[in-house]
Amino acid sequence: MIQRRLTISAAAFAICLGFWTHRGQSDEQPVGKTEAPKDIPQYTDKGELKLPSKFREWIFVGAALGLRYSEHGPYEDEEKFTNVYITPPAYAQFQRTGTFPEKTMLAMAVYRQGKKKPLGKRKLQGAFEGEFLAVELAVKDRANSKDAWTYFDFSPQEGQTALRKSAKAFATNKCFDCHAEHGAVDNVFVQYYPSLRRLQKPTK
Numbered sequence: 001m002i003q004r005r006l007t008i009s010a011a012a013f014a015i016c017l018g019f020w021t022h023r024g025q026s027d028e029q030p031v032g033k034t035e036a037p038k039d040i041p042q043y044t045d046k047g048e049l050k051l052p053s054k055f056r057e058w059i060f061v062g063a064a065l066g067l068r069y070s071e072h073g074p075y076e077d078e079e080k081f082t083n084v085y086i087t088p089p090a091y092a093q094f095q096r097t098g099t100f101p102e103k104t105m106l107a108m109a110v111y112r113q114g115k116k117k118p119l120g121k122r123k124l125q126g127a128f129e130g131e132f133l134a135v136e137l138a139v140k141d142r143a144n145s146k147d148a149w150t151y152f153d154f155s156p157q158e159g160q161t162a163l164r165k166s167a168k169a170f171a172t173n174k175c176f177d178c179h180a181e182h183g184a185v186d187n188v189f190v191q192y193y194p195s196l197r198r199l200q201k202p203t204k
């Protein structure tokens, strides 16, 4: 009996500890102090952005289907799914102030639509995120760029399947201008991301 009680308190303690550690690493984290290096932009000696390969562990803000302008990316044949993630310290600041801090990174993962395979007599309806095609990055890092935001595309080079390990910044007129014109908040398409949209302060 005593042993059982001990086990229960140990389990309760472990849960509390987990909760604490979890809180310490997420939204409540002070910006710019203790964030892990995976949360801030890293560059090669040539000034190319290194692929932040753990972007899927950032905060997921929204998904879209075929939401793109014709110049945007090489995939014009079918509507693609996109998943957008933001670095946790940037999310925390946006939650507090409605602004994106320096070193914010947003990643947009692009997926082909999954094929609808018949299942016995029943036909599968709808579409799911199939083959992973590319990831594009938006980075706010004035210390390393002449523009407030810089844009990168890590999609595989022609004839390759693996993502690029590093990518060059695009010229302002390729990406920045459309984002500046149509993005709801500071170049970012907040209007399409439910988790950020709900945090927007009402404008008077």
Ligand code: HEC
Binding pocket: 063, 064, 065, 067, 068, 069, 070, 071, 072, 073, 082, 084, 106, 107, 108, 136, 137, 138, 151, 152, 153, 170, 174, 175, 176, 178, 179, 183, 187, 188, 189, 190, 192
């Ligand atoms: C003509 C307009 C237009 C151009 C040009 C454009 N984008 Fe975008 N971009 C969008 C739209 C619309 C979204 C929201 C799409 C979604 O969520 O699927 C978006 C979202 C993004 C996001 C997610 C973060 C954010 O800022 O909202 C990234 C990253 C991104 N684009 C990268 C790029 C890159 C890299 C280029 C240049 C090669 C580029 N974009 C050029 C319209 C544009």
